[in-house]
Amino acid sequence: MFQSISFGALKTSTLQTISRFQWVLGLVLGRSILMVWRIESQHQSPGYRDVLDKLILVLLLACPLMIGISLAAERTSSRFRSKLLGFLALSVILLTYYFFGINAKPSLIDYYRFGILFLAAHLLVAYAPFLNYRESNGFWQFNKALFLQFLNATLYAVTLYIGLMVAVQTVRFLFNIEYLFEIEADVAVLILSFFHSVFFLSKIPTDLAALDLETAYPKGLKIFTQYVLLPLEIVYLVILYAYTGKILLEWSLPSGGVAYLVLAFSVAGIFALLLLYPLRQVLTERWIVLFSRRFYLALLPLLILLFVGILRRINDYGITENRYIVVTLALWLAALALYFLFSRRKEIIWIPISLSLICVFLVLGPWNIFEVSEKSQLKTFQRLVVNHQLLNTEGVITHQATLPADDYEQLLSIVDYFRDRDTTVLASYFPQPTDNKLASRYDQHQYLLKKIANQNTPFQEFTYSVGPKALMDIEGFSTLLSFNTSIDVPLETEGWKITMHQNKLLVARQGQQVLTCDLPQKIQSLNQTYGDENNMVPPSQLTFNGVWRGHPIRVSIESIHQSNQKQIIASGYLLY
16 A cells, blocks of 8 residues: 555655745744644733734735745746745735734734735735736636645645544543643644645646646536536525515515625625636536526626615614625626626636735725724714713713614614724713723623613613622632623633623633533523522522533632623632
């Protein structure tokens, strides 16, 4: 069996990959080391981990950009000079991004921006070697090779990781070994980041100019696209056209969510067209020829449906990042449909080029999705608090009101929107902590729950506590950590993490969830036993017990509060 494996060929291939992509592999290695370092730095200060997070984001973005520069340089007469200039320009861009594009503590907006730029960087790899060449077939063959090699590398990496994890767990079980490091996460980085990247790079075509003469088409790819992807596209096309007919007959506006369905159908259809591109004029493939010629024409009515759906959503709830992206992609799809319907050349390379430019457009300039969304949500918030007379003469929310269900949910979602983005835009609408004890104890969401009620759910609150003189049983435990979920920051210390998710208190150790405290169920039980008034209960009624690696752990809640049947706040101690 091993005779079929040529270790000489493997060595040669590895050396060629290192020689061709030495700078890229250096970045991949550095990225992987930083990821492992970040995983093993749970005991370090938050600021230390934030620096590692920023460096990892920069290196993740740098890798595909450097691959694109390397491939583009290979098609120039002076490869070394082109690479050097490209890498110098890239260094300036990445340094600018590190110091000015990411906050000291990366926020949701930073990760959102990174995700969009990450997509743009990968799209650059798809077309960089063919920017100055009209080689549609070569472009398709190149991306076919990238696509299949990515699937191949993923299969190898996932299989290898699963096999190693079985080995790790077997050793742990048979020899009762406790690893002193996060072996599962570390191995995931080494395999899925480092090995996957090296394996992928090893099979990128070397003679890029010769690809335009290649005519090979994988049979498996054709079968998948023609007999799986195309029939699914047709099924969804029929469904969306039937829905269009329904709203025309009823003379009603489409649901806002239909925009996402049309968008998904459109993107999947374009992907299918790209996979079938070499067969679009093969007369024996009648289904493929028909689909290639009629897809964009069939897409036009659905794009109208998409625009109406998303614009209705924006009119009702304002602009968010997702809705901004959907509108932009709808315009992109419309332009793409018109281009392929009326243009003579129909160059498919414009698909990734235009999409990558849109990605950059979305995150840069005064029109970026974050500023536009923030202004829109703030405007909607101002309208709601004014319409429902929640403000006092100083423009601060102090009055109570009962709101329609839609306005109630929207107002809370806007507060959560700004809270998730670590912004203080709404601070002036809430009492300052020094002026109001409630505002100092709860965040804006909690404070607002005290002031507004849903028409379908009247004001109703529950508070249970163990009392100021209650004794805590600490026998069998060596460490005690206090927590308070009213502070919108998870407790992270010494490998432990306490978070709230869907009103459940989650306790995790080294990334593994070890105890779930179902607070809504606990409140319901206490309500049945002690009634709905504020009550003091025995400590045993507010205790949750669990086990971590044979050692007991306990969550002893000191006070639990449910406001308006929505949000639950708990404070207490973790004992281990």
